[in-house]
Amino acid sequence: MFEFEVIARDPGSRARAGRFVTPHGVVETPAFMPVGTRAAVKTVDPQELEEVGAQMILSNAYHLSLQPGVECIERLGGIHRFMGWNHPILTDSGGFQVWSLSTRDAAGRMVRIDDDGVTFRSHLDGSVRRLTPETAVDLQLRIGADVIMALDECTPIGAPAEQAQLAAARTHQWARRCRDRWLERQQDSPVPQALFGIVQGGDFRDLRRWSTETIAALDLPGIAIGGQSIGYSKTKTAETLEWIEDLLPTDRPRYAMGIGDPLDFLIVIERGIDLFDSVYPTRLARNGALLTSEGRLRITAVAYRSDERPVDAACQCTTCRTVSRAYLHHLFRSGELAGHRLATIHNLAYCLKIVARIREAIRVGRLEDLRARWPRPSATQGEDQRMGMPLASSSQ
RNA sequence: GGAGGGGUGGGUGAGUGGCUAAUACCAACAGACUGUAAAUCUGUCGCCUGAAAUGGCUUCGCAGGUUCGAAUCCUGCCCCCUCCA
Numbered sequence: 001m002f003e004f005e006v007i008a009r010d011p012g013s014r015a016r017a018g019r020f021v022t023p024h025g026v027v028e029t030p031a032f033m034p035v036g037t038r039a040a041v042k043t044v045d046p047q048e049l050e051e052v053g054a055q056m057i058l059s060n061a062y063h064l065s066l067q068p069g070v071e072c073i074e075r076l077g078g079i080h081r082f083m084g085w086n087h088p089i090l091t092d093s094g095g096f097q098v099w100s101l102s103t104r105d106a107a108g109r110m111v112r113i114d115d116d117g118v119t120f121r122s123h124l125d126g127s128v129r130r131l132t133p134e135t136a137v138d139l140q141l142r143i144g145a146d147v148i149m150a151l152d153e154c155t156p157i158g159a160p161a162e163q164a165q166l167a168a169a170r171t172h173q174w175a176r177r178c179r180d181r182w183l184e185r186q187q188d189s190p191v192p193q194a195l196f197g198i199v200q201g202g203d204f205r206d207l208r209r210w211s212t213e214t215i216a217a218l219d220l221p222g223i224a225i226g227g228q229s230i231g232y233s234k235t236k237t238a239e240t241l242e243w244i245e246d247l248l249p250t251d252r253p254r255y256a257m258g259i260g261d262p263l264d265f266l267i268v269i270e271r272g273i274d275l276f277d278s279v280y281p282t283r284l285a286r287n288g289a290l291l292t293s294e295g296r297l298r299i300t301a302v303a304y305r306s307d308e309r310p311v312d313a314a315c316q317c318t319t320c321r322t323v324s325r326a327y328l329h330h331l332f333r334s335g336e337l338a339g340h341r342l343a344t345i346h347n348l349a350y351c352l353k354i355v356a357r358i359r360e361a362i363r364v365g366r367l368e369d370l371r372a373r374w375p376r377p378s379a380t381q382g383e384d385q386r387m388g389m390p391l392a393s394s395s396q
Numbered sequence: 397g398g399a400g401g402g403g404u405g406g407g408u409g410a411g412u413g414g415c416u417a418a419u420a421c422c423a424a425c426a427g428a429c430u431g432u433a434a435a436u437c438u439g440u441c442g443c444c445u446g447a448a449a450u451g452g453c454u455u456c457g458c459a460g461g462u463u464c465g466a467a468u469c470c471u472g473c474c475c476c477c478u479c480c481a
Contacts, residue, residue, distance in 0.1 A: 033431095035431075035432065036432095037431095037432050038432085042432080042434095042435085043435085058431070060431080060432080063432085063433090090431095092431050093431095095431075096431045096432090097431095097432095097433090099431095100431090100432080100433085101433075110433090122433095123433040124433080149431080152431095154431075198431090224431080226431065228430095230430090230431085231430040231431080232430060233430095237430095255431090256431095257430095257431040258430050258431045259430065259431095260430040261430060264430080276430095276431095277430095277431060278430045278431075278432095279429090279430070279431085279432045279434090280429075280430040281430090282432085283429060283430085283432070283434065283436085284429065284430090286434075286435050286436080287428090287429070287434080287435075287436070287437090288435090289428095289429080298426090298427090301425090301426090302424090302425085332435095335435075337435075339435090340435055
């Protein structure tokens with residue numbers, strides 16, 4: 001049911017194009033998955049997601065279990081039906097929240113980890129919730145996503161070796177327990193669901209390789225690479241993937257968790273990644289930052305007050321076809337919610353278009369052309385942001 | 397006509413003798429954001445000099461005064477608001 005087929009490879013890198021078949025449709029890879037943590041990609045609806053080119057989206061079992069609760073989603077026919085998205089969905093287990101919620105509170109009151117699982121203090125009402133590998137799997141199976149993630153402990157950048165080692169070891173133990181539970185439950189499940197394991201190991205080559213071997217050995221339908229090193233740091237992202245690429249299974253999807261800057265897309269794809277997700281484009285959009293061929297555009301800047309041009313002349317999205325920068329500027333300045341939606345539509349369309357171009361290039365064996373024109377991040381962070389990957393191949 | 401309240405930096409509005417170039421919020425300007433506790437967060441925000449610590453200058457309706465020292469106290473003037481007639 002969850003076949004994964006590689007249909008083209010780039011001769012100059014590890015990049016590959018494939019088809020990931022799920023019960024809710026096929027995902028043409030490489031693919032970017034927009035994030036809809038609470039069964040909603042903020043500000044846009046399922047139809048807009050389709051229009052923008054999304055194939056598969058992400059949601060989060062931790063958030064959904066708090067609200068509206070898995071019983072509710074289950075009763076209403078599962079997450080696809082619940083949110084009106086009849087395409088593939090992946091849920092994260094809540095492993096990321098082990099890290100993101102714990103860093104919010106120095107006293108560590110919101111998250112407590114032990115070898116058996118994680119105890120959360122709900123960020124909504126303070127109630128205490130317990131997540132173990134088994135319950136994480138159960139919750140996700142009941143929510144009904146096509147792909148579910150093992151419970152893991154996300155290692156922060158700069159974590160010392162001992163800490164990274166312990167987190168990885170725990171992640172491995174949990175992954176085994178998730179697999180056992182998943183295998184057990186799949187037998188009597190009407191709709192198959194795929195479990196992905198997650199590689200941790202922090203910033204250490206040997207730990208990353210150890211983690212990759214361990215997780216790959218579980219023989220799950222897919223493998224993910226996690227940790228703060230992935231996404232948050234461009235150099236660490238590339239480095240980490242290079243460390244482990246030869247150990248990743250070639251016959252199943254590989255998923256880099258938290259990659260959302262278009263500049264990172266080619267970097268991870270060339271290192272053999274098929275799937276990636278991030279809140280980046282949607283969050284940037286809500287904060288008034290638009291991704292364009294010319295780089296990042298801050299729509300609230302005075303410069304756009306009476307700029308009649310579309311956000312990106314090379315973009316075909318609804319936003320770029322219908323409104324001007326001046327109008328978007330006005331919407332953001334006046335706090336009109338339509339601005340968030342239009343900006344989100346554009347950022348998603350832009351990101352998905354970039355990935356589609358890369359995918360096409362791999363398929364026709366011309367990734368080299370794209371690579372040659374790909375923006376090279378400089379040492380200066382500020383300058384990077386003025387860079388963007390053109391949507392049109394006008395320079396050819 | 398009588399009684400009372402008030403005028404503070406772009407706006408709202410604290411402050412009622414030195415710790416005040418002046419709280420806070422908004423606006424403005426700039427930056428951040430990568431498996432979402434985010435329509436969030438951070439910085440700047442009188443003028444001049446400076447890379448910066450800083451230094452200098454001018455500010456709390458206007459004009460005087462008291463004081464070592466005033467946005468804060470006193471006097472006069474101008475303006476605004478509320479209530480009563």
